[in-house]
Amino acid sequence: MRDVARLAGVSVKTVSNVVNDFPHVRAATRTRVLAAIDELGYQMNFSARNLSRGRTGMITLAVPELKLPYFAELTDEVIVAAAERGYTVLVEQTGGVHERELEVLSSDRRRMTDGLVFSPLGLRQGDAPRLEVGYPLVLLGERALHGDVHHVSMANVAGARAVTEHLIGRGRRNIALIGSYDERGASAGSLRTQGFLDALGAADLRHDPARTGHALEWTRTTGADAMRRILDAGIEVDAVFGLNDVLALGAMRVLFERGLRVPDDIAVAGFDDIEDGRFSRPSLTTVQPGRGEIARAAVDLLMDRLSDAPRHEPGTEVVVPHRLVVRESTGQGY
Amino acid sequence: MRDVARLAGVSVKTVSNVVNDFPHVRAATRTRVLAAIDELGYQMNFSARNLSRGRTGMITLAVPELKLPYFAELTDEVIVAAAERGYTVLVEQTGGVHERELEVLSSDRRRMTDGLVFSPLGLRQGDAPRLEVGYPLVLLGERALHGDVHHVSMANVAGARAVTEHLIGRGRRNIALIGSYDERGASAGSLRTQGFLDALGAADLRHDPARTGHALEWTRTTGADAMRRILDAGIEVDAVFGLNDVLALGAMRVLFERGLRVPDDIAVAGFDDIEDGRFSRPSLTTVQPGRGEIARAAVDLLMDRLSDAPRHEPGTEVVVPHRLVVRESTGQGY
DNA sequence: TTGTATGCGTTATCAC
DNA sequence: GTGATAACGCATACAA
Numbered sequence: 014m015r016d017v018a019r020l021a022g023v024s025v026k027t028v029s030n031v032v033n034d035f036p037h038v039r040a041a042t043r044t045r046v047l048a049a050i051d052e053l054g055y056q057m058n059f060s061a062r063n064l065s066r067g068r069t070g071m072i073t074l075a076v077p078e079l080k081l082p083y084f085a086e087l088t089d090e091v092i093v094a095a096a097e098r099g100y101t102v103l104v105e106q107t108g109g110v111h112e113r114e115l116e117v118l119s120s121d122r123r124r125m126t127d128g129l130v131f132s133p134l135g136l137r138q139g140d141a142p143r144l145e146v147g148y149p150l151v152l153l154g155e156r157a158l159h160g161d162v163h164h165v166s167m168a169n170v171a172g173a174r175a176v177t178e179h180l181i182g183r184g185r186r187n188i189a190l191i192g193s194y195d196e197r198g199a200s201a202g203s204l205r206t207q208g209f210l211d212a213l214g215a216a217d218l219r220h221d222p223a224r225t226g227h228a229l230e231w232t233r234t235t236g237a238d239a240m241r242r243i244l245d246a247g248i249e250v251d252a253v254f255g256l257n258d259v260l261a262l263g264a265m266r267v268l269f270e271r272g273l274r275v276p277d278d279i280a281v282a283g284f285d286d287i288e289d290g291r292f293s294r295p296s297l298t299t300v301q302p303g304r305g306e307i308a309r310a311a312v313d314l315l316m317d318r319l320s321d322a323p324r325h326e327p328g329t330e331v332v333v334p335h336r337l338v339v340r341e342s343t344g345q346g347y
Numbered sequence: 348m349r350d351v352a353r354l355a356g357v358s359v360k361t362v363s364n365v366v367n368d369f370p371h372v373r374a375a376t377r378t379r380v381l382a383a384i385d386e387l388g389y390q391m392n393f394s395a396r397n398l399s400r401g402r403t404g405m406i407t408l409a410v411p412e413l414k415l416p417y418f419a420e421l422t423d424e425v426i427v428a429a430a431e432r433g434y435t436v437l438v439e440q441t442g443g444v445h446e447r448e449l450e451v452l453s454s455d456r457r458r459m460t461d462g463l464v465f466s467p468l469g470l471r472q473g474d475a476p477r478l479e480v481g482y483p484l485v486l487l488g489e490r491a492l493h494g495d496v497h498h499v500s501m502a503n504v505a506g507a508r509a510v511t512e513h514l515i516g517r518g519r520r521n522i523a524l525i526g527s528y529d530e531r532g533a534s535a536g537s538l539r540t541q542g543f544l545d546a547l548g549a550a551d552l553r554h555d556p557a558r559t560g561h562a563l564e565w566t567r568t569t570g571a572d573a574m575r576r577i578l579d580a581g582i583e584v585d586a587v588f589g590l591n592d593v594l595a596l597g598a599m600r601v602l603f604e605r606g607l608r609v610p611d612d613i614a615v616a617g618f619d620d621i622e623d624g625r626f627s628r629p630s631l632t633t634v635q636p637g638r639g640e641i642a643r644a645a646v647d648l649l650m651d652r653l654s655d656a657p658r659h660e661p662g663t664e665v666v667v668p669h670r671l672v673v674r675e676s677t678g679q680g681y
Numbered sequence: 682t683t684g685t686a687t688g689c690g691t692t693a694t695c696a697c
Numbered sequence: 698g699t700g701a702t703a704a705c706g707c708a709t710a711c712a713a
Contacts, residue, residue, distance in 0.1 A: 014706065024684045029708060037682055059459045060397035061706035064689050069394065071437070071459070078423065080622065085419035089412065092440055101456050103405070104438050106426055122435050125393045125405070233626045266626045288414065292567045292600045294628045348690065358700040363692065371698055395690030398705050 014055065021049035032057060071101045071126040072315060075117045077109035077134045081232065081259065082287040083304075084132070087153075090308035091130060098316055100127075109134035109230065115143055123148075127319055130311045134200070149318035151311045155199035163314040164330040165307050169201050172300035172335035173208025176282045177254060179298070181216045183343055185252035185280055188213070189224040191239045191264050192231055192256030202231075205256050205284060223248045228260060236263025244271060251279055252343075258283035258290050258299055265293065265342065280343040295341030303333035348389065355383035366391060405435045405460040406649060409451045411443035411468050415566065415593065416621040417638075418466070421487075424642035425464060432650055434461075443468035443564065449477055457482075461653055464645045468534070483652035485645045489533035497648040498664040499641050503535050506634035506669035507542025510616045511588060513632070515550045517677055519586035519614055522547070523558040525573045525598050526565055526590030536565075539590050539618060557582045562594060570597025578605060585613055586677075592617035592624050592633055599627065599676065614677040629675030637667035 014032075018025045023046060030038050031046040049055075063069045074091050076084040092102045103126055107113045114133050123129055128149035136154075144150065144162050151163045180188055193206045213220050223246055226239025236255055240263065243250060253268075255261025261283030268275055275281050275295055282298040283290060290297030310331045317323050348366075352359045357380060364372050365380040383389075397403045408425050410418040426436045437460055441447045448467050457463055462483035470488075478484065478496050485497045514522055527540045547554050557580060560573025570589055574597065577584060587602075589595025595617030602609055609615050609629055616632040617624060624631035644665040651657050 025707080026685080026709085027683060030683085033708085039682060042682080056458060057455075058398070058706050059455075060394060060401075060403065061689090062708075063394035064392070064398045064691090065706080065708045067394075067689075079413070079426070080416075080420045080423045082414070082416065082419070085416070086414045088438070089414045089440065092413070092438060101437055101459060103435055104422070104426060106423065121391075121393075124390060125435060233622065237626070262626055266628065266630075269628045288567065289623055292571070292596055294600065294603050296600075359691080360693090360701080361699060364699085367692085373698060376698080392690050395705090396692075398707090399690080399692040401692095401705075 014057070017046065017049045017053055017055045020053060021046045068127050068319075069125065070099065071103055072312075073103045073105055073117075073123050073126045073129045075105040075107055075114070075129060075131045075133075077107055077132065079104065079106055082289060083257065083259075083285045086287065087132070087304055087308055090305050091312060094309045094312040098312065100312075100316075107134070111135035111137070115140065118143055118146055128315045130315055149315055151315045151318070153307065153311060154201065155204060161327045163318065163325065163328065165311045165314065165333065166330065167201075167302035167307060167333050168335040169204035169302075170208040170211065172284060172302060172337075173205035173254070173256075174212045175208075175335065175337045176284065176298065176300050177209045177212035178215075179337060179339065180252045180254065180280055180282060180343060181212060181218070183252075183276075183280055186218060187221075187224065187249050188252040188254055189226060189240075189243050189248075189250045189264075190220070190254055190256070191226045191236055191243075192228045192260040193225050194227050194229050202256055209254055221248065224250060226264075228256075231257050231260050233259045233263035233266070236260030237267045238263075240264035240267040244268075253279060253281045255281070255283040258285040258287045258297060261297055261299070261342075262289060262293055265295075265297070276341070276343050282343055286338055290340070293342075295344070298340045298343040299338050301336040301338050303335065306333045348391070351380065351383045351387055351389045354387060355380045402461050402653075403459065404433065405437055406646075407437045407439055407451075407457050407460045407463045409439040409441055409448075409457075409463060409465045409467075411441055411466065413438065413440055416623060417591065417593075417619045420621065421466070421638055421642055424639050425646060428643045428646040432646065434646075434650075441468070445469035445471070449474065452477055452480055462649045464649055483649055485648045485652070487641065487645060488535065489538060495661045497652065497659065497662065499644045499648065499667065500664065501535075501636035501641060501667050502669040503538035503636075504542040504545065506618060506636060506671070507539035507588070507590075508546045509542075509669065509671045510618065510632065510634050511543045511546035512550075513671060513673065514586045514588065514614055514616060514677060515546060515552070517586075517610075517614055520552060521555075521558065521583050522586040522588055523560060523574075523577050523582075523584045523598075524554070524588055524590070525560045525570055525577075526562045526594040527559050528561050528563050536590055543588055555582065558584060560598075562590075565591050565594050567593045567597035567600070570594030571601045572597075574598035574601040587613060587615045589615070589617040592619040592621045592631060595631055595633070595676075596623060596627055599629075599631070610675070610677050616677055620672055624674070627676075629678070632674045632677040633672050635670040635672050637669065640667045 014028050018028045031043050095102045130151050132153040155166050226243045228235035228239045253264050265281050284300045286299045286301035290299050317325050352362045365377050429436045464485050466487040489500050560577045562569035562573045587598050599615050618634045620633045620635035624633050651659050
């Protein structure tokens with residue numbers, strides 16, 4: 014930059030002004046500086062700028078696992094949303110493991126960025142104090158965890174209730190629940206379970222715990238395993254609600270292996286609306302949680318906290334509405 | 348850090364030495380410094396370190412799209428491999444668009460990191476000069492593009508040939524090819540197409556171009572579209588080779604919609620071994636390209652180029668072996 | 682509108 | 698082994 018200044022016959026300050034296009038620079042001067050920059054092939058040093066400014070222009074996104082389609086699609090959208098605002102995203106994978114989630118909150122790597130968008134899985138009530146971090150943080154999930162942190166949440170209860178009501182409306186009475194694990198707290202799992210139970214209650218149905226297939230991780234494999242356990246127990250089942258799509262897809266695979274027809278014998282529904290569900294056989298009924306809006310809202314909230322004049326109160330919560338997507342897996346047969 | 352030094356009664360340099368655990372620090376001094384660090388809750392400023400060291404400890408990974416399962420899984424593994432070596436990954440999405448791929452090579456965002464692992468899609472022969480970048484670069488794909496750049500490639504030709512031979516071995520003679528688009532160059536598409544044609548040639552079979560379903564993007568949607576076009580043309584087909592798994596899954600979905608049985612009427616195979624293929628109905632025969640090894644090799648090569656004493660020659664190529672994975676979609680029926 | 686001087690927090694180069 | 702001091706390259710008061 015010093016060289017550029019010399020060549021253009023101006024001071025470093027002026028070059029800096031041009032590069033950051035400050036308002037008060039004479040057109041002639043600017044042209045001269047730009048020419049010099051071009052001639053010397055000058056490129057700004059970000060480390061120096063970051064040191065001086067005290068900011069990095071990067072944010073961290075922490076998700077359980079990138080290979081889970083929901084988080085891959087979410088990350089995609091967060092990257093795009095951040096890019097629109099001139100920010101770069103650094104992706105962190107926690108595996109949904111409690112210890113590693115806490116670690117992310119205070120890790121060195123996190124400190125290389127200006128803020129964090131965090132999609133936790135294993136965080137518990139007792140972890141609330143750990144969320145008292147000294148940097149901009151936006152949580153993806155329910156607000157129950159901590160009052161002063163920005164939250165972006167999806168309509169977990171309402172969505173699960175809607176899809177369950179849909180199953181009931183299709184005449185199903187013995188609905189298996191795949192994926193439930195920790196009923197306490199405000200995890201997506203417990204909230205969706207809540208919505209599920211609400212719908213059953215409203216229809217005067219009781220949920221037989223034997224029709225619950227637990228799954229610590231939410232993957233196709235664990236969904237398949239849970240489905241197998243339920244079928245092996247010999248309990249009557251005429252529908253399956255997977256707490257997310259991959260669980261449902263894993264379950265559906267097992268139904269196929271056991272020679273059960275979907276939806277004729279057993280209807281299946283999931284949650285998340287990942288792309289696979291549109292092409293599976295049969296295609297999967299699900300809840301579209303508004304992934305795009307979530308990503309955008311999260312980045313917006315973080316940008317707001319990063320700005321020097323935040324508009325949002327601490328602990329702002331944005332709830333994104335859901336949409337029920339009915340497909341073949343709960344259809345009339347095919 | 349200055350405060351820490353003062354509290355510990357040592358110089359800044361000594362604190363720096365302790366933090367970077369340099370060899371020559373007396374144990375007593377180290378303890379004292381660590382105590383001071385702890386008491387003051389000192390945390391190092393990365394921007395300052397980066398400026399001083401001239402490195403950032405971050406690398407960029409550029410992929411077409413994160414929501415494509417193959418790249419999601421690849422990114423996952425690259426992040427893990429980089430983390431093992433103390434590096435953080437910054438993910439860039441090119442959409443596979445030529446212009447944006449060129450842009451990534453010289454973008455400001457790229458310059459925030461020490462190097463680039465790049466998985467191009469639309470890069471052409473003529474772009475070779477653009478790969479003459481002044482920073483460590485590792486390309487994922489064939490070496491044809493540029494001689495002096497490190498490459499990590501999968502066994503595209505051999506893998507495609509193996510899976511095609513498998514289809515022929517199952518008695519299939521009229522194999523449709525889904526996804527071929529640009530036959531020139533050394534893209535994954537043209538190489539896999541090559542392997543496909545090699546296998547046919549070796550079996551004295553000819554490929555009817557009418558059985559080729561072009562697809563610019565490789566997604567489930569484009570795979571489905573291509574399959575529809577082939578079926579609508581009324582050409583005889585007893586097998587389908589999707590140039591990757593999502594194309595094959597999209598095609599399989601269409602076969603299902605048309606009432607064709609897989610594999611009885613039409614066998615289907617793909618390439619990539621993404622997780623979906625293990626749970627699809629039927630499960631998908633495919634080629635496992637060694638994704639984990641690719642990620643690790645790429646990061647290793649980049650680390651080597653980043654080190655002050657590189658062991659590898661410029662233009663080193665690592666070829667990762669493939670493995671054929673036979674599943675239901677080419678089985679004996681089910 | 683533009684220039685000068687100083688600070689940002691570390692690492693590196695020397696002496697000691 | 699440890700300390701003083703100069704870069705590192707840019708931003709920002711403040712002065713002109």
